[in-house]
Amino acid sequence: MSTHAGERLRSVLEWDSIVTEIAARCASDPGKKAAAELVPLPPDLIRKRLRSISEIRALFERGGSFDFRGLRDIEDPANRAAKGAVLGLPELFTLRSFIMASQRVQAFLKQRAAELPSLAEERERLDPLKREGEVLIPAITDSGELNDGRFPKLRRIRSDIYETRGEIEKRMNAMVHSAALEKALQEKVFTTRNDRYVLLVKSTMRSRVRGAGLDVSASGATLFIEPEEIQPLNNRLIGLNFDLQIETSRIMRELSGEVGNGAVGLVENLSILAGLDLLAGAARFSTSIRASEPELCDEPVMRLYGARHPLLYLMHGDAVVSNDLALGESYNCLIISGANTGGKTVLLKTAGLCALMLRHGLHIPAGPDSRMGIFDPIMADIGDDQSIERSLSSFSGQIVILKEMMESARASALILIDEIVVGTNPRQGASLAQAVVETLAGTGAKIIVTTHYNELKELASRDERFQNASVSFDPETLAPAYRLMTGIPGVSYALEIARIYGIPENILGRAKALLDEREISVEALIEKTQKHEQEIAGERGRLAEERAAAAREKERYIELQRKQAELLENITRGEGTRFLDEIKEHRRSIAAKIHELQKADLRMAGGLQRDIGEIQKTVEAEIADSALKRFSRDYAPLDPSAAKPGDRVFIVSLEKEAVVESIDIDGASAELRLGNSIRARFKFRDILARPDGGAPAPSPKKGAAKTGKKETPAALKPVPLTVQTSYNTIDLRGLRVDEALDRMERDLDRMVRSGIHSAVIIHGHGTGALKEAVRAQLARSSYVSDFRSGEYGEGGDGVSIALLRE
Numbered sequence: 001m002s003t004h005a006g007e008r009l010r011s012v013l014e015w016d017s018i019v020t021e022i023a024a025r026c027a028s029d030p031g032k033k034a035a036a037e038l039v040p041l042p043p044d045l046i047r048k049r050l051r052s053i054s055e056i057r058a059l060f061e062r063g064g065s066f067d068f069r070g071l072r073d074i075e076d077p078a079n080r081a082a083k084g085a086v087l088g089l090p091e092l093f094t095l096r097s098f099i100m101a102s103q104r105v106q107a108f109l110k111q112r113a114a115e116l117p118s119l120a121e122e123r124e125r126l127d128p129l130k131r132e133g134e135v136l137i138p139a140i141t142d143s144g145e146l147n148d149g150r151f152p153k154l155r156r157i158r159s160d161i162y163e164t165r166g167e168i169e170k171r172m173n174a175m176v177h178s179a180a181l182e183k184a185l186q187e188k189v190f191t192t193r194n195d196r197y198v199l200l201v202k203s204t205m206r207s208r209v210r211g212a213g214l215d216v217s218a219s220g221a222t223l224f225i226e227p228e229e230i231q232p233l234n235n236r237l238i239g240l241n242f243d244l245q246i247e248t249s250r251i252m253r254e255l256s257g258e259v260g261n262g263a264v265g266l267v268e269n270l271s272i273l274a275g276l277d278l279l280a281g282a283a284r285f286s287t288s289i290r291a292s293e294p295e296l297c298d299e300p301v302m303r304l305y306g307a308r309h310p311l312l313y314l315m316h317g318d319a320v321v322s323n324d325l326a327l328g329e330s331y332n333c334l335i336i337s338g339a340n341t342g343g344k345t346v347l348l349k350t351a352g353l354c355a356l357m358l359r360h361g362l363h364i365p366a367g368p369d370s371r372m373g374i375f376d377p378i379m380a381d382i383g384d385d386q387s388i389e390r391s392l393s394s395f396s397g398q399i400v401i402l403k404e405m406m407e408s409a410r411a412s413a414l415i416l417i418d419e420i421v422v423g424t425n426p427r428q429g430a431s432l433a434q435a436v437v438e439t440l441a442g443t444g445a446k447i448i449v450t451t452h453y454n455e456l457k458e459l460a461s462r463d464e465r466f467q468n469a470s471v472s473f474d475p476e477t478l479a480p481a482y483r484l485m486t487g488i489p490g491v492s493y494a495l496e497i498a499r500i501y502g503i504p505e506n507i508l509g510r511a512k513a514l515l516d517e518r519e520i521s522v523e524a525l526i527e528k529t530q531k532h533e534q535e536i537a538g539e540r541g542r543l544a545e546e547r548a549a550a551a552r553e554k555e556r557y558i559e560l561q562r563k564q565a566e567l568l569e570n571i572t573r574g575e576g577t578r579f580l581d582e583i584k585e586h587r588r589s590i591a592a593k594i595h596e597l598q599k600a601d602l603r604m605a606g607g608l609q610r611d612i613g614e615i616q617k618t619v620e621a622e623i624a625d626s627a628l629k630r631f632s633r634d635y636a637p638l639d640p641s642a643a644k645p646g647d648r649v650f651i652v653s654l655e656k657e658a659v660v661e662s663i664d665i666d667g668a669s670a671e672l673r674l675g676n677s678i679r680a681r682f683k684f685r686d687i688l689a690r691p692d693g694g695a696p697a698p699s700p701k702k703g704a705a706k707t708g709k710k711e712t713p714a715a716l717k718p719v720p721l722t723v724q725t726s727y728n729t730i731d732l733r734g735l736r737v738d739e740a741l742d743r744m745e746r747d748l749d750r751m752v753r754s755g756i757h758s759a760v761i762i763h764g765h766g767t768g769a770l771k772e773a774v775r776a777q778l779a780r781s782s783y784v785s786d787f788r789s790g791e792y793g794e795g796g797d798g799v800s801i802a803l804l805r806e
Contacts, residue, residue: 008401012382013352017311022362025284028071030270031277038278040359043374047296047734049279049361051118054293054731057283057363059115061726067104068277070097075267082263086249087256093144095259095266096136099129102269105276114746117739122272127265135258139251146251154247161240168197168233175199175227184208186222195241196234198224282362289313291363295733295764295798297373300412300446301328302354305367309350310357313365321482322366325351328373331467333437333447335456337489342471343482344450345382348416351448352380355414368724368762369795375414375446379405382418395423402436411444418450430455441465457489551721558720635688640665643689650688657690719788719803722758724795727751731762737773744774748783752804760790761800771797778802 010016023035041049059065077091087095109116109123116123141147148155172190175181176199184205190197193214201209201223203216212231215224226234259266285291289310306322313320325347327334336344354364355375364370381401398421405415421433430453437456440447441463449456459466468489472481499508635650640663643649647660651672658672661679668684722728730747732740744761751759761778763770778787783804790799 009352009356009378009380012380013349013356014311015353015356018353018357021288021311021314022278022281022285024281025288026277026281027066027068028274028277030071030073030274031068031281033073034274034278035281038360040376041361043296046358046361046374048118049282050293050296050363051734052116052279053283053286053361053363055116055118056279057286058726059112060280060283060287062115064112064115066108066276066280068101068273068280070101070104071273071277072098073270074098075270078259078263078266078270081256081260084260085256086253087259089140089144089146089252092136092252092255092259093140095132096140098266098270099133099136102126102129102273103133105273117743119276122276125268126272127262127269129262129265129269132258132262132266136255139255146248151247151251154244154251157240157244157247161237161244164233164237164240168230168237171230171233172197172199172227181209191224193224193226195238196226197230198226201225286363289365291365292368292370293731293733294358294364294366294368294370294372295766296358297371299328300373300375300414302326302351302370302372302446303329304351304354304364304370304372307350307354307364307366307370309346310353310365312346323347323350323482323484324486325484326486327351327448328446331460331465332444333441333449333459333466334469334486335437335460335466335489336448336450336469336471336484337452337457338471339480342480343484344471345418346482347471347484348380348382348418348448348450352378352382352414352416369798374412376412377408378414378416379408380416381405381420382416395421398423406436406439409440409443409445413443413445415440415445415447417447420449420451420453420456426453429453434459437466438463460489555720631688634691636691638684638687638689640668640670640684643670648690650690651682652686652688653682719786719801720758721791722760722794722801724760727754728756728758729760729762732770732774733762733764735770737770740770741773741777744777745781745783748781748802748804752783757804757806759802759804760794761802762795762798763800764798771800775800 019035019038022038023032026032026035056066072094074095077087077095081087106123106126106128109119109126113120113123139147139150146154148158169190176185176188176190181199184201186200186202190199192198196214198214199209199211203221203223206213206223206225209225209227211225211227213223213225216222217224289308290313291310294304302325304323304325307325308320308322321343325334336347338344350365354366354372355378357364358372359374359376359378364372381398402417402421405417409415420436421429423429424432433449433451433453434455437447437449437459451457457468460468467486469484469486470488472483472485498511499505631650631652638649643660643663645660645662648657649660649670649672650657651674656674658674661671661673663670664681669681670684670687671679671681672687673679728751730744732743735743740763748759761774763774765771775787778784778800781802784802785805787800787802789797790801794801
């Protein structure tokens with residue numbers, strides 16, 4: 001693609017505005033510069049940058065943040081120092097601030113390593129600048145001055161200067177307030193000339209003050225006299241200041257040498273820190289436009305869910321209509337038709353920006369379930385390419401662009417054409433447009449074209465490479481809805497829109513009479529189809545609202561169930577405490593009876609044994625009653641007459657389910673089988689029946705959402721409808737299976753400890769290997785009580801929803 005074509009693409013897609021928005025969200029000038037220098041990346045770096053932006057965005061949502069204070073462009077002073085130049089104090093202070101910023105960011109990356117795994121390379125590459133920091137940081141104060149506490153000779157010279165200046169000012173102050181000089185002084189102040197302290201003496205009183213004249217005022221009325229007794233002190237002060245300059249120069253040379261020695265590490269750190277600031281700015285931009293990390297495909301295809309134009313979203317927020325857009329899977333060319341002002345051009349730009357942002361490793365303004373491959377080249381003809389300088393009309397300008405597109409088209413290309421072949425004879429234009437799109441489609445390129453030509457709309461009916469789409473338009477209100485409807489061509493509504501803008505009715509009537517009858521019938525058929533489609537879309541919307549309401553009701557019901565279970569548990573726990581107290585009392589009673597039995601004769605022994613037997617029966621009855629209450633939510637008292645071999649029952653004393661082998665009515669007991677081989681006999685009072693009559697638990701219905709675990713009825717809970725947030729979402733896309741499973745277990749542990757009830761695990765579709773591994777791990781994870789695949793609105797089968805243990 002030529003340089004001119006690349007510039008045109010950036011211009012028509014307003015790429016510079018995207019870059020400006022990202023740069024505005026960077027914290028430093030080097031970060032803004034990195035944003036301005038964004039370039040397309042190879043696939044491996046695209047994946048890495050996408051993951052990094054996702055991790056940083058999640059970090060920001062949890063309240064974390066980078067601190068880039070002190071990050072400045074230090075490349076020039078560092079390189080000059082490397083060549084032996086002596087840097088000024090402001091430059092050294094800037095380098096000191098940069099070193100502190102570098103060390104601060106490196107420490108932050110180490111502290112948040114588990115949250116930012118994709119930045120491990122940057123963390124390791126950052127030079128700690130230990131030697132440079134040990135020298136520069138203590139050498140300069142936070143106010144940008146040399147720290148004399150670090151340099152003894154500097155401290156001594158400064159101390160001498162301070163004392164000498166104090167002595168001079170003390171003597172000068174005494175002179176200006178002395179009675180002997182009161183009439184000779186022009187003003188009762190002193191000042192300096194050529195760094196020497198002087199008095200302001202009236203020219204007519206020169207003889208009254210002994211000393212050297214250093215200057216005279218412009219009027220000649222005032223002489224600046226250095227008093228004779230101050231001259232030695234002035235000489236000393238000038239000498240000390242000279243010593244100060246020499247020592248300062250020596251220190252600056254020493255510090256500059258350290259900078260020069262570390263110049264390579266400093267410049268490398270500048271590049272890394274600028275890149276991190278760029279990622280932080282891109283993460284903030286992603287949040288601002290509600291962008292997402294798409295699944296990166298190996299093939300040049302796109303399936304966007306809820307795509308929005310990012311700049312429009314920044315201006316209008318959620319009022320911007322989002323659209324689903326697919327290309328490259330079942331068809332390669334999407335032909336969008338419909339009314340002017342309906343949003344066709346915005347859709348083209350949205351698709352182009354998504355492709356271009358992905359090429360640069362940025363999140364795209366679409367839903368998290370979106371999938372997209374890398375398109376190269378991306379070519380666009382949007383707007384008028386008329387050029388007086390190049391002697392091109394609108395038509396010839398577009399022909400030049402189409403020629404360039406056909407020369408560069410290939411299977412990986414994305415081609416966007418707005419209003420293909422206009423500004424010429426309509427019949428010839430339609431024929432030429434059809435020939436061009438057929439030629440482009442023959443290369444395997446992915447194409448989106450907007451048009452009003454019926455000839456192009458008819459292509460989809462006879463060539464599977466093409467698909468129609470339209471932007472919805474309400475013919476009654478004549479207002480665009482900006483909604484893309486795939487599979488249905490659009491109606492232009494040219495006469496209706498002309499009526500809105502005041503074209504007289506007689507002219508509109510004449511225009512309608514001139515229309516071809518076939519064209520009128522086709523337009524009417526399309527309009528009718530669109531109306532039906534809009535009605536279906538409305539019904540879908542209402543169904544979605546009802547489903548959401550049902551989901552909310554389901555959540556409310558589950559919450560009520562939870563509260564009921566909690567209340568019952570509290571009641572049971574209270575009864576259990578009372579029961580334990582009663583057991584203690586019975587034990588004390590039995591112990592007393594046994595003690596009496598040991599002392600009693602034979603006549604009394606019989607009575608005591610009967611008492612003990614009564615106590616035992618009371619305890620057993622209370623145990624049975626307590627068990628019945630404890631498990632009454634899930635089981636019912638056993639009816640021996642209804643029980644039969646093969647029924648599943650519950651053994652209270654073991655708290656296990658078993659299968660009935662035989663019933664002994666007379667003996668008030670039943671033989672039960674636990675597992676495959678263990679058989680034992682239990683009393684009826686120790687057995688509870690299942691409320692379903694003992695039948696095995698029903699298996700999940702075919703087509704229902706997949707679940708991975710089975711639990712006893714007492715523990716079984718439905719996996720609730722779950723909305724993705726930064727706190728409950730684990731995004732594993734782009735990771736290897738072992739990395740993904742390790743990451744998932746760590747995040748599940750964190751969620752369980754944080755009291756989160758359900759988790760969303762995003763694994764995507766891909767080859768299916770990651771999805772299978774994730775679900776196998778969920779089935780045996782100690783953190784998960786149940787899980788299922790995502791439903792519509794949650795991410796579909798590309799995510800798994802896990803119910804976490806409490």
